[in-house]
Amino acid sequence: DAGITQSPRHKVTETGTPVTLRCHQTENHRYMYWYRQDPGHGLRLIHYSYGVKDTDKGEVSDGYSVSRSKTEDFLLTLESATSSQTSVYFCAISESGTDAADTQYFGPGTRLTVL
């Protein structure tokens, strides 16, 4: 999985609790992404980062925040989890976000269940 780890791999939590997912890369790639995967929707971009402390919103960013204090780590936080955020979350990395020839590589995913 291209030098990308995600933690935890599985998590069950209750509605209203905060949750933080971690993505760690060893490739020293500049760009990092958080996606969620839901049946019938494929993968949808939540947030992305183009450098340390540089982040921006994706297609489905409501209810999520991110932080990147080091090149290798990208955190996704659900401030107050809701059942609609039950999903599988994938982190991805790429060397360049602006080059069409660049490829995104994905981590193993985190399965989150919000009860």
Add this chain to the structure above:
Amino acid sequence: AQSVAQPEDQVNVAEGNPLTVKCTYSVSGNPYLFWYVQYPNRGLQFLLKYITGDNLVKGSYGFEAEFNKSQTSFHLKKPSALVSDSALYFCARWEGFQKLVFGTGTRLLVSP
């Protein structure tokens, strides 16, 4: 219009037979297209991509894809399917700065 579409939720094929997983794209913009595969409980793995050049793109694990501009398609193909090819396949399109848009996925089942 949807950027990329995968018209089949599931494709069934017998081992040893050729397989095709379909993907079509909307006409607007540059067709920078990708195929990914997801095995159970794993992340997405990159298979191949089309940026420019030869319409037949060869990728990992014996897969290839044919870019067809007149039919706005980018179908994934393999001459002889293996049971181990059973997985979820995603077509995706790069739409510019940080934006990779995915299709809804096609489940491939290869029977022995």
